[in-house]
Amino acid sequence: MQAVDAVIRARLHSEVPLVRQIAEYIIAGGGKRLRPALLLLTAGAVGYQGRWYHELAAVVEFIHTATLLHDDVVDESALRRGRETANAQFGNAASVLVGDFLYSRAFQMMVSVGSMRVMEVLADATNIIAEGEVLQLMNCHNPDVSVDDYLRVVRYKTAKLFEASARLGAILGETGQAIESGIAAYGMHLGTAFQIIDDVLDYSGEEGEIGKHLGDDLAEGKPTLPLIHVMQAGSASQVSLVRTALEEGGRDAFPEIIEAVKATGALEVARAVAEGEVGKATEALSLLPHSQYRDALLQLADFAVARRF
Numbered sequence: 001m002q003a004v005d006a007v008i009r010a011r012l013h014s015e016v017p018l019v020r021q022i023a024e025y026i027i028a029g030g031g032k033r034l035r036p037a038l039l040l041l042t043a044g045a046v047g048y049q050g051r052w053y054h055e056l057a058a059v060v061e062f063i064h065t066a067t068l069l070h071d072d073v074v075d076e077s078a079l080r081r082g083r084e085t086a087n088a089q090f091g092n093a094a095s096v097l098v099g100d101f102l103y104s105r106a107f108q109m110m111v112s113v114g115s116m117r118v119m120e121v122l123a124d125a126t127n128i129i130a131e132g133e134v135l136q137l138m139n140c141h142n143p144d145v146s147v148d149d150y151l152r153v154v155r156y157k158t159a160k161l162f163e164a165s166a167r168l169g170a171i172l173g174e175t176g177q178a179i180e181s182g183i184a185a186y187g188m189h190l191g192t193a194f195q196i197i198d199d200v201l202d203y204s205g206e207e208g209e210i211g212k213h214l215g216d217d218l219a220e221g222k223p224t225l226p227l228i229h230v231m232q233a234g235s236a237s238q239v240s241l242v243r244t245a246l247e248e249g250g251r252d253a254f255p256e257i258i259e260a261v262k263a264t265g266a267l268e269v270a271r272a273v274a275e276g277e278v279g280k281a282t283e284a285l286s287l288l289p290h291s292q293y294r295d296a297l298l299q300l301a302d303f304a305v306a307r308r309f
Helices: 002-011 017-028 034-045 053-075 086-090 092-113 116-139 147-172 177-204 225-233 236-248 254-263 266-284 292-306
Strands: none
Touching (some): 002 053, 034 053, 053 116, 053 147, 092 116, 116 147, 147 177, 177 225, 254 266, 266 292
């Protein structure tokens, strides 16, 4: 990961000072670097010993960071990872344009790898992520979103880059199709579980730990899994409360919403769905030989549901 960070810093160079300033502000903000770690671990699990995995790990982090820049503008977010978002610090226009810079720099880097298969996977993933962003926008303030609608957004917007990161490790290792498909499935299920827990933490986490304002999802009118469960299992008054809160947005009803979420067991239901995804992720690794890399991938799956940030 230190080598990946070195690549990230080298590839962030631009002759335009504001590009450097914002890009470094975002990267220096930390984050879990899960997607690069996923690529490194899957490449190690299939015995890859080449020179490209650090470069591609940096590519997936750039793509992820670009989506965060654009997300925070769309969502009008002011806090991420415990500090001001780039749009709050530098303005919306600069954030969007630097996000574009990171996307284009990522594609410059993947071209240098010289693999059409790598470019195909990353180009497809980037396109699907964009579709997921639009789907989420369409679902905002809609209290009638189903669990399937919600999961489709999660698989497009979040899980797809996890899947692509894992698949790239298998591609680098030139595995057979069965192992590549299993590794990709692991990434998809891991990413789905990760996002579900993110949505759970918006109603159960500690603001200082998760690094964002609690209730952001509600304020943006996002019908995440805990709220969908209240709509399905709650009393008439609870359903009416959530419906109005989603349609109108804002945080005014947040304390009452928390009570409805707790009373209906929505957090436990959502966690159970995430644990089911982790079980599928674990099963998908069955064809991999035992190694420290495979063990780490299994630990990463456990972390996805046990985390508090």
